[in-house]
Amino acid sequence: MLFRVNPASPQPLAEQIAACVRRAVADGTARPGDRLPPARSLADSLDVNMHTVLRGYQILREEGLVDLRRGRGAQLTDAASPGRARLGAAAGALVAEARTLGLTDEEVIDLVRDALAPP
Amino acid sequence: MSTLPLPRPSRPSRTAVAVTVLPPAAAAAAVLLGYARLRPQLPEPLAVHFSAGGADGTLPAWRFLAAALGMIALTGDSLARLALADGMPSRARRALTAGDWAAAALLGSLCCLVPVANAHAARAADAHLSGLAVAACGGGAALAAAVGLLLSGAVLPPAPSGPTAPPAPVPIELAAGEVVSWSRTVGSPLLRTLGPALLGLAAVLLVSGAGAGALPAALIGAISTATGRVRVTVDRHGLTVRLPLVRRPWMRVPLERIAAADRREVRWTGVFGDEGYRSGPGRSGLVLRPGGAVAVLLTDGREFLVSVPDAATAAGLLTALVRCPREDRPCSSA
Numbered sequence: 536m537l538f539r540v541n542p543a544s545p546q547p548l549a550e551q552i553a554a555c556v557r558r559a560v561a562d563g564t565a566r567p568g569d570r571l572p573p574a575r576s577l578a579d580s581l582d583v584n585m586h587t588v589l590r591g592y593q594i595l596r597e598e599g600l601v602d603l604r605r606g607r608g609a610q611l612t613d614a615a616s617p618g619r620a621r622l623g624a625a626a627g628a629l630v631a632e633a634r635t636l637g638l639t640d641e642e643v644i645d646l647v648r649d650a651l652a653p654p
Numbered sequence: 655m656s657t658l659p660l661p662r663p664s665r666p667s668r669t670a671v672a673v674t675v676l677p678p679a680a681a682a683a684a685v686l687l688g689y690a691r692l693r694p695q696l697p698e699p700l701a702v703h704f705s706a707g708g709a710d711g712t713l714p715a716w717r718f719l720a721a722a723l724g725m726i727a728l729t730g731d732s733l734a735r736l737a738l739a740d741g742m743p744s745r746a747r748r749a750l751t752a753g754d755w756a757a758a759a760l761l762g763s764l765c766c767l768v769p770v771a772n773a774h775a776a777r778a779a780d781a782h783l784s785g786l787a788v789a790a791c792g793g794g795a796a797l798a799a800a801v802g803l804l805l806s807g808a809v810l811p812p813a814p815s816g817p818t819a820p821p822a823p824v825p826i827e828l829a830a831g832e833v834v835s836w837s838r839t840v841g842s843p844l845l846r847t848l849g850p851a852l853l854g855l856a857a858v859l860l861v862s863g864a865g866a867g868a869l870p871a872a873l874i875g876a877i878s879t880a881t882g883r884v885r886v887t888v889d890r891h892g893l894t895v896r897l898p899l900v901r902r903p904w905m906r907v908p909l910e911r912i913a914a915a916d917r918r919e920v921r922w923t924g925v926f927g928d929e930g931y932r933s934g935p936g937r938s939g940l941v942l943r944p945g946g947a948v949a950v951l952l953t954d955g956r957e958f959l960v961s962v963p964d965a966a967t968a969a970g971l972l973t974a975l976v977r978c979p980r981e982d983r984p985c986s987s988a
Binding site: 536537538539540541542543564569570572575576577580581582583 | 829830831832833834835836837838839885887889890891896901964967971
């Protein structure tokens with residue numbers, strides 16, 4: 536699994552780490568059951584704080600892509616399908632675009648709710 | 655830039671699983687049924703070891719049964735796992751399938767013979783086992799090995815549809831200020847089978863009263879289990895191999911010592927002897943499974959190689975890191 540982060544990017548480092556995992560799942564280089572690198576060694580590898588890596592893994596857990604268990608590390612769940620990863624990336628892009636346009640959280644949720652409503 | 659999708663590990667067919675699992679399952683069932691049928695006629699304890707002079711070793715009946723079933727299950731499970739392991743050479747698969755059948759027949763028939771030898775004996779010392787019966791068990795095992803060999807075609811995975819060239823290193827572009835890390839785990843089918851099997855054997859030896867043999871089996875089993883899987887990382891530090899749960903790297907080749915990197919194809923010619931840490935004149939490497947490997951040419955002319963999935967991306971990234979120091983970016987490994 537390839538991780539690429541750029542400290543100069545406006546995107547938070549934790550989100551960049553989560554995006555790398557989503558991309559790996561989406562392009563088939565990571566599969567359900569694969570273990571992610573231990574947070575400590577990935578932090579050392581990327582020259583970032585360990586809590587930044589853990590925050591990235593936490594984002595993925597909230598999306599259902601990663602299972603975090605004490606003593607077992609981070610492992611991709613059965614739900615970590617390429618489609619699910621692409622959907623997570625699209626949601627991230629939607630939020631980023633909404634932030635650029637100055638929309639509030641409620642306005643973004645209303646947008647999604649409108650899109651979900653039957654025609 | 656995207657990395658190469660990994661080939662999916664080929665899953666064994668139901669027929670392949672049946673061919674390797676049925677013999678030990680049938681042997682265990684035969685031992686259990688034979689023991690249950692003769693139970694009322696057996697002495698306590700049972701004679702389990704025989705020499706020319708007659709019975710010279712005994713075990714409580716439940717210990718004999720637990721040890722017999724444990725040995726059949728452990729041997730069968732280990733040989734079946736190895737025969738079905740992803741990346742195992744065809745010749746080794748055939749040999750392991752034949753071995754699976756032979757071991758099931760030999761252990762099953764010998765463990766069936768023990769209650770027969772004890773039946774109707776008032777005490778264990780009166781039990782008698784004929785040498786001819788033991789020889790017949792050996793003959794049966796040889797016959798079973800031949801049958802296993804004949805059926806081993808079912809265990810072979812389908813041949814690839816056409817010639818496939820190993821992928822070249824993936825060209826990777828590094829942006830200014832970008833920090834990259836590539837990481838994969840790689841496991842040895844042999845060590846990951848052998849480790850738990852030896853730990854199980856230690857338990858069987860403890861149950862059967864042979865405690866002296868249990869300690870070395872448990873020790874080797876624990877070491878095999880611990881070293882059966884490693885994590886390979888390529889990053890600003892170079893190429894690193896780590897054992898799980900151990901913070902210090904097991905092996906590290908610093909970036910400054912790497913002159914070039916490439917992807918190689920590692921083939922096994924047999925089951926035992928090809929895997930593990932290997933060292934020779936001018937080259938060394940850690941080969942845990944056949945397939946792709948990342949090979950680095952060191953500045954002193956030596957070569958170091960690690961077998962790992964997605965080795966093309968690892969080799970591409972190492973090339974980029976060697977060619978493009980952080981201050982000279984953006985640049986490309988292509």
